[in-house]
Amino acid sequence: MATPLSTPGPTLGVVGGGQLGRMLAEAAGPLGIELVVLDPTPECPASPVCRDQIVGEFDDDEAVRELAERSDFLTFEIELADPELLERVQEETGVPVHPSPDTLRMIQDKLVQKDALTDAGIPVPEYRAVDDADELRDALDELGSPAMVKAREGGYDGRGNAPIESPEDAEAVLDEIGGAAMVEAFVEYERELSVIGVKGADGVATFPAGENVHREEILRETVVPARADEDVRRRAQEVATDVLELMDGRGVYGIELFQGPDDEILVNEIAPRPHNSGHWTIEGAVTSQFEQHVRAVTGRPLGATDRRSPTVMTNLLGDVEETQPAALRGVEEILGTSRAALHWYGKRDARPLRKMGHVTLTGADDADVEDLLARVRGLRDSATFVGQD
Structure with a gap:
């Protein structure tokens, strides 16, 4: 018979304390669940809203073990977590890790991920593994060009991806990727x-x-x-x-x-x-x-996944040319707009195109999403990190 649930609930340990960890802590509080996060940045974005932060690298054996000792469950909010270490700690401490380290290991390598999807009969764009420029040129003969070359590991937010227009660019593109790669056929997507x-x-x-x-x-x-x-x-x-x-x-x-x-x-x-x-x-x-x-x-x-209303979200990115202390100016229009919500991630520095927060705008049931999109873009553009004279 399953153990009855109670509130306050367990402590959840999270590898990573960025904006996702911050929003996890904000969601966990009403459930009576507290978070402890592990992050290398002191006073990381999640730290103001979680129980505690362990300062350490994501692959720090001692830090991950401390996190497990202080938690009833472990999870991660960043793919830079170490699956082998998480697997070892799970086996030795009995603290369950979700999603499983095997899933993290598979997803960390884009080629392994694509192979797993293909083997399961799930549709993906055509792709090939490429180890050198000759293999890339051969792959382009099959897939056509332009195509997209992707680093197998470590890429996110567009990093580690490079379009290739011609087989003549093979060496330069692989140098840009800087490691094991795969190439995907270009999809003329809607x-x-x-x-x-x-x-x-x-x-x-x-x-x-x-x-x-x-x-x-x-x-x-x-x-x-x-x-x-x-x-x-x-x-x-x-x-x-x-x-x-x-x-x-x-x-x-x-x-x-x-x-x-x-x-x-x-x-x-x-x-x-x-x-x-x-x-x-x-x-x-x-x-x-x-x-x-x-x-x-x-x-x-699990809770219900139903949509409440038509909704649009826009990221607030660093609109600066170089790194500077983060201060978002001109938020009056966002805060003064009915059905708009501002989310601030608590990062100390604004960098070019860095994700600093987001704005959500919801509409009535019959709202036109094109109109909502235009309005939320206006709200986003009303705010800036650029200093004023």
Whole structure:
């Protein structure tokens, strides 16, 4: 018989204390669950809202063991966590890690990730592993060009990705990637979609499909519902559910997809954690992705994933030319707008294009998302990190 749940609840240890850790702590508090985070940056963004921070590197054996000793469950909010260390600590201490270290290991290598998806019959763009310039040129003969070359490990927010226009550029592009790589065929996609999925002790669930707008390889906006036919949105959730069945371990997964030719849904990449494209769920869904992650990894029942209203989210990026102390000016319009919500990540320094916060705008049931998108862009542009004379 399962042990009855109670509140206050367990302590959740999180590897990583950035903005995702901060929002996890904000969601955990009302459930009676406290967080301890491990992060190398003293007074990291999560520190003001969690019980405590352990200052240490993500692969620091002693620090991760201390985190386990102080926690009932372990999770991570960054893929730079060390799966081998987490696996060892789980085995030696008995503190469960979710999602599983095996899942983290698989997702950390984009080629291994794509192979696992392909073996499971989940549709992905055509791809090839490439170890040198000759292999890249051969792959382009098969896949065509332009194409996208991706570092197998360590890439995020567009880092580690490089477009290639011609086989003549093979050596230069691989030098830019700087390590083991793979190449993907260019997809003439209609739009990029994302589905936030969650795997809990009581099953799996998906949030409605959102549409992502990127510029310079960085997510700028998410629009929910996605501006696609209902059948396309439903198919995206179906593919995301197939992905969840493949994943090992409880938690939230950010699943990025392409709406390709003839409305085919292709999986781009998976994040084994809450995702930027799911920030809309804080105001726009019955249960946020962050609360869902806390519920899932601690073995609690999942909440409802229904959308409350049409919702758009825009990132607040550093609009500075060089690093400077972070002070967001001109927030009056955001704070004075009905149905707008400002989220500040607590980072000390603004850097060019660094994610510093986000703004969410919700609408009535019959709201036009195009109108919401235009309005939220205006709110975003009303604020700046640039100093005033």
